[in-house]
Amino acid sequence: MKLWEQMLRANAWGDFLLAAGIALLAFFFAWLVRNLVARFISHQALAAEVVRATRLWLLAPLALYAGTAVLELPARLERVLENVALVALVVQFPLWANRLLSRWLARRAEAARGTDPEAATTVTLLGFVGRVVVWALALLLGLDQLGFDVTALVAGLGIGGIAVALAVQNILSDLFASAAIVLDKPFMVGDFIVVGERAGTVEKVGLKTTRVRSLSGEQLVFTNTQLLNSQIRNFKRMQERRIVFAIGVTYETPLQKLREIPGWLKAVVESQPKARFDRAHFKEYADFSLVFEIVYHVLSADFNVYMDTQQAINLAIFEKLAQEGVQFAYPTRTLYIRQDAATGR
DSSP states (O other): OHHHHHHHHHSOHHHHHHHHHHHHHHHHHHHHHHHHHHHHTTTSHHHHHHHHTOOHHHHHHHHHHHHGGGSOOOHHHHHHHHHHHHHHHHHHHHHHHHHHHHHHHHHHHHHHHTTOHHHHHHHHHHHHHHHHHHHHHHHHHHHHHTTOOOHHHHHHHHHHHHHHHHHTHHHHHHHHHHHHHHHHOSOOTTOEEEETTEEEEEEEEOSSEEEEEETTSOEEEEEHHHHHTSOEEESTTOOOEEEEEEEEEOTTSOHHHHHHHHHHHHHHHHTSTTEEEEEEEEEEEOSSOEEEEEEEEESOSOHHHHHHHHHHHHHHHHHHHHHHTOOBOOOOOOOOOOOOTTTTO
16 A cells, blocks of 8 residues: 555656556557567468467566556565566566477477387477476576576586586487487488498487397497497488499400490490499409409499399390400419420420
8 A cells, every 4th residue: 555655646647547558559569569570470480480479468567567667666666567577578588489499399200200200209308308498597597687696506506417417428428419310310210321330220219229220130239429429321311322343354355346345335334224324444454354444323222223233234244245255354374385496495
């Protein structure tokens, strides 16, 4: 009652009407801006969702505070209104951040759910951790703005966090590595990868480990940190293979035949539907053969397609050289014996 009496003595009725008008106009203006901005950026679904997360019940304290700016208020009441407006503003920021994080992670989880259910679970867990962090920061900021001393609380949390982090640093490292794998997607379930001397098909990406089924049948278990610290070759994402191989013919091959061999090799490669010819050249004089190098691309990442194509090329080359009377070279040694005419030896 004392505060009300002080307000009546310090302000005229016209001031109260002006304050109410300003508050209503401020509220209406904030509501209008929110809707116009959301409609203007509606083509950007994520940004529009963040704008729609603006709560009208949080705009009301801000509008009320704007309206009371024209009134002479007791210091205690003015401080209360300031704190209420500040709390409303502090609460609104994590709501925006939470909506942004939730929608973005929901999209990633939906994209991963069809191909990698474990990845969707990881994304959901990361979303929960992110929301906890956002609200914790908002709480600390709000308490600090309201005048509470949060230094000791932050110091205590920092020391406790360091102790926990040191105790479970390997688990946390693998957890963050799992998040990096899910978000960056260097590989997915079903991809064939090679890590060092180990190779296999990815079966599961978990929070701590990734499991790979090797070609020989056993399951390989890698920690997520170990994978990210290694060079990974992902053959599933290979669009085509570049193949380089060589053949050798004997030194007795006529010169004209040597000139024609690159053309034969080109025709053989181009006859294969899954191959794109690159080049064929007389490369070098080897110890026992004249070497021709052939380069082509297999237009598929499938290893079986590559082997079928290479087999067809090998057979066609063999057939063509046999038709032309050109022999393949193989390791040989020729021994020349010279007879001395004087001695007959």
